[in-house]
Every structure is written in structure tokens, then in C-alpha cells.
Amino acid sequence: xxxxxxxxxxxIVAHARKDHPDEACGVVAGPEGTERxxxxxxxxxxxxxxxxxEFDSADLLRLYREMDDRDEWPVVVYHSHTATEAYPSRxxxxxxxxxxxxxxxxxxxxxxxxxxxxxxxxxxxxxxxxYRIVDGEVSEEEVEIxxxxxxxxxxxTVVYD
Amino acid sequence: MAxxxxxxxxxxxxxxxxxxxxxxxxxxxxxxxxLDAQHSGLKxxxxxxxxxxxxxxxxxxxxxxxxxxxxxxxxxxxxxxxTILPAVAGGC
Numbered sequence: 221x222x223x224x225x226x227x228x229x230x231x232i233v234a235h236a237r238k239d240h241p242d243e244a245c246g247v248v249a250g251p252e253g254t255e256r257x258x259x260x261x262x263x264x265x266x267x268x269x270x271x272x273x274e275f276d277s278a279d280l281l282r283l284y285r286e287m288d289d290r291d292e293w294p295v296v297v298y299h300s301h302t303a304t305e306a307y308p309s310r311x312x313x314x315x316x317x318x319x320x321x322x323x324x325x326x327x328x329x330x331x332x333x334x335x336x337x338x339x340x341x342x343x344x345x346x347x348x349x350x351y352r353i354v355d356g357e358v359s360e361e362e363v364e365i366x367x368x369x370x371x372x373x374x375x376x377t378v379v380y381d
Numbered sequence: 382m383a384x385x386x387x388x389x390x391x392x393x394x395x396x397x398x399x400x401x402x403x404x405x406x407x408x409x410x411x412x413x414x415x416l417d418a419q420h421s422g423l424k425x426x427x428x429x430x431x432x433x434x435x436x437x438x439x440x441x442x443x444x445x446x447x448x449x450x451x452x453x454x455x456x457x458x459x460x461x462x463x464t465i466l467p468a469v470a471g472g473c
Contacts, residue, residue, distance in 0.1 A: 243473070252390070267470075274470035277439055277446040284389075284466050288400070293390055301473040312471035318437025319426040320467035322391040 221362045222296070222326045222350040224248070224257050229365050231260045232330060233346050236300035239265065240336035243273040248296035249287050257295040257326070265299075272311070273299045296350075298328035306331035306347040308358050316353035323354040326361070382459040384412055389465055395420045409440065410453040412463065427465065428453070439466045 228248055236244045245265050248257035261283065266276035275283070287293060297316075301309075306329035308316065316327055331347040350363050383403040388396050396402050402420065406412035410428075417424035429435055433452070440447045441464040447455045457463065 245469075247469075267472075269472070272470070272472035274468075277448070278444070280439060280466055280469060281441050281444065281446075281464060284464070288387070297469060299471055304473045309471060309473050315437055315468060315470050318467050319435055320389045320392060320438045320465060322389070322467070324390075 221364055222257075222328070223255065223364045223366055224296070225366050225368050227368075228257060228260050229348065231262075232298050232328065233348065235262045236330040236332050236346060237336055237338065239300070240332040241270045241302045242268055243270065243300050243302060244330075245273040245275065245297075245299040247283065247294040248298070249290075249292040250295035252291050252293040255295060255326075259292065270302050293322070294325055296326045296328050298330065300330045300332055302332050302336070304331065304333060306349045308351055308353060313353055313356055313358060317356045323352065325353075327351045327353055384457055384459060385462045386412070386416060387462070387464040389467055391467075392423065392426055392465065395423045395426070405459070406457060408453065409434075409442065409447055409455045409457055409463070412457055413453070437468050439468050440464070441466070 235246060243265055246262040249259040249261060250256040263275050263279060265273040267274050308327060308329060328350050335346045348363065350361050352359050352361060383405050386402050386404055388400060388402060393399060402416065404412050404415040406415050413424050413427055427435055427438055434440060442455055442457055442461055
């Protein structure tokens with residue numbers, strides 16, 4: 221299960237909407253060894269493409285060096301699909317199964333295919349789903365949104381299946 | 382002095398949990414051979430059967446991505462710092 225706070229969830233969705241129709245991507249870092257996505261880090265999609273995303277190689281080095289200095293790791297790696305469902309593609313699975321990719325990462329997929337624009341109407345949510353990807357096997361996991369990490373895991377949670 | 386190598390989290394299973402290890406060699410290929418002699422299994426994770434650097438792995442010598450400096454033939458020397466990272470990319 222991925223447990224994520226409301227502000228971070230909203231920030232990922234806002235980033236995906238802003239970059240639509242290009243894919244948006246980024247990381248939520250947390251203390252190394254934990255499952256707590258605490259620090260939202262939007263990344264530039266170096267491919268600037270509606271069908272592909274990649275972290276620029278120099279940006280990637282800077283990002284990991286900074287996380288390393290702070291004893292963090294990427295709890296979540298997110299990206300958006302802008303014309304297809306929020307499900308990992310074959311390319312996504314290939315990279316996530318790479319020999320240096322950590323299978324403990326939560327891969328969040330957001331799809332802006334129906335709701336790139338915020339309308340304020342009911343059902344105006346983008347698809348937001350989370351997966352584990354291990355050796356080419358994709359398994360979806362539950363996403364639980366908590367109001368805040370600052371006060372521990374408060375009981376006022378909304379669970380999305 | 383030796384070459385300092387930063388190991389990504391998942392590959393630390395090969396280095397006894399160490400974040401950073403040391404090795405030596407004149408090229409990246411030689412360095413990886415030396416690392417593999419000390420930390421068995423590391424080379425298999427970085428180099429393909431065809432002897433190429435795995436495409437889903439990024440390796441940097443100092444701050445330079447080795448893709449632009451000759452890949453496994455990149456020259457290295459004592460005092461250099463090498464970083465191994467998972468490439469992050471995908472597409473719909």
C-alpha cells in the first residue's frame with residue numbers, strides 16, 4: 221500500500237495537469253529505508269514528449285546526490301500518461317525492472333487523458349494509481365491519502381481502492 | 382588512494398550494505414572487474430552479456446555521464462569518484 225499525504229497527492233496531480241499534453245515526472249523522497257513519501261521533487265521531462273519521459277542525466281545525478289546527502293531515497297517515482305490509462309507501459313516496466321532500479325520503489329501513474337483541465341465538477345479527478353514493479357511483474361497497490369504526516373498517521377483518512 | 386564508487390540501494394546487497402566502495406583500474410571496464418572480484422555479482426548487474434554497459438543504468442565518472450566519454454572504455458584514475466544510478470524513464 222502507498223500512504224501519501226494530501227498536499228503531495230495534490231502537487232503530483234497539479235504537475236501532471238500543468239505539463240499536459242506532455243508527460244510530467246518526478247520523485248517523492250523520504251527517509252532511506254522508510255515508506256514515507258515526504259519531499260515532493262518535480263523533475264523536468266528531458267524528452268518533453270506526450271509519449272515518453274526521462275530524467276535528464278545531469279539532473280538525475282544531482283537529485284540522487286542531494287537525496288544521498290539527506291539520507292533519503294525515492295519512495296515514489298511518478299509520471300503521467302496523457303492519452304492512455306494510468307497503467308505502466310512496457311517501457312515503464314523495462315526501466316523499473318532495470319538492474320539498478322530498487323524494487324521497493326512505488327511507481328505512481330497519473331492519467332490526464334480525461335481531466336487535464338480542472339473543471340470543478342463532480343468526477344473531475346485525474347486517475348491516480350500506484351504499482352510495484354518487480355522483475356517485469358506489475359502489481360497494483362492501494363493508495364491511502366492521509367491529511368498530513370506532521371501529526372502522525374491521523375485517523376481521518378480516505379481510502380481509495 | 383583509490384577510486385570511490387557510490388552504489389545504488391538495490392546493489393548494496395553485493396557490498397555488505399555499504400553505500401560507497403573502493404576499487405582500482407585504468408578504465409571503467411577494469412574498475413568493474415576489480416569491484417566484481419571484491420563484491421561478487423556486481424558486474425552482472427552493470428554489464429550485459431554482449432559486454433556493453435546496461436542501458437537502464439547510468440554511470441558517472443566525477444560528474445560526467447560515461448555515455449558521452451566512451452562508456453566502458455572511459456579512463457579512470459585514483460582519486461576519481463564514480464556514481465552508479467538507475468536510469469529513470471518510461472513512456473505510454
